[in-house]
Amino acid sequence: QVPPVQSGPEVKKPGSSVKLSCKASGGTLSDYVVAWVRQAPGQGLEWMGGIIPLYGSTSYAQNFQDRVTITADESTATSYLDLTSLTSDDTAVYYCARGVALMAATSVWYFDLWGPGTLVTVAS
Amino acid sequence: SYELTQPPSVSVSPGQTATITCSGDALAKQYVSWYQQKPGQAPVLVMYKDTERPSGIPERFSGSSSGTTVSLTVSGVQAEDEADYYCQSADTIGTPVVFGGGTKLTVL
Secondary structure (H helix, E strand, O other): OOOOEEOOOEEEOOOOOEEEEEEOOOOOOOOOEEEEEEEOOOOOOEEEEEEEOOOOEEEEOHHHOOOEEEEEEOOOOEEEEEEOOOOHHHOEEEEEEEEEEEEOOOEEEEEEEEOOOEEEEEOO | OOOOEOOOEEEEOOOOOEEEEEEOOOOOOOOOEEEEEOOOOOOEEEEEOOOEOOOOOOOOEEEEEEOOEEEEEEOOOOHHHOEEEEEEEOOOOOOOOEEOOOEEEEEO
16 A cells, blocks of 8 residues: 655745645545644644545544645545644644544544655744 | 543563553543554554554554553564554544554663
């Protein structure tokens, strides 16, 4: 299995927006869920949100609901993360991950394939 | 918000057994996955559905579940197993992804 290909590093000013991409290699998004997870320097993994491309349905972490939009283009097998109103706290590596949705008490996802990450630096 | 609790660190000598725990109120009802992350690398799935090991993951990795605590056990720890390990599950009100804070496994 080939990891997704993510867009290149970004340097942004505070208050601006960034749009990152994640392209499935040699496959389709339709059979999976796609999540975006970030990791600030020296910190743990933080789920931002995800999408089920087949249905176009999205789920966002409460911390990001006002600032993040996740989309998917099945024709190009690409997912996008749009994050607005950037601050220095958004400096992090942003990973996309391909996953599977299971049903237990409610839906629970897990991720079997991760992209290499995109470094986003927010600085004035 | 829902939280998953992991010990910050676990240390073992080579060849010993390391057990990393993950606790959360909903874990008796939700599946847990585990990820290994080495410095500068993306996470790698090492366990899913509490006890299922993906292909390519060594047999020394195993998972177990008891009530609201799920564990990842590494038997016969090797130097290459030194990494951060994250558990991941979901809450019961519609958030499909919640990560634990991570555990640094140190091989002495």
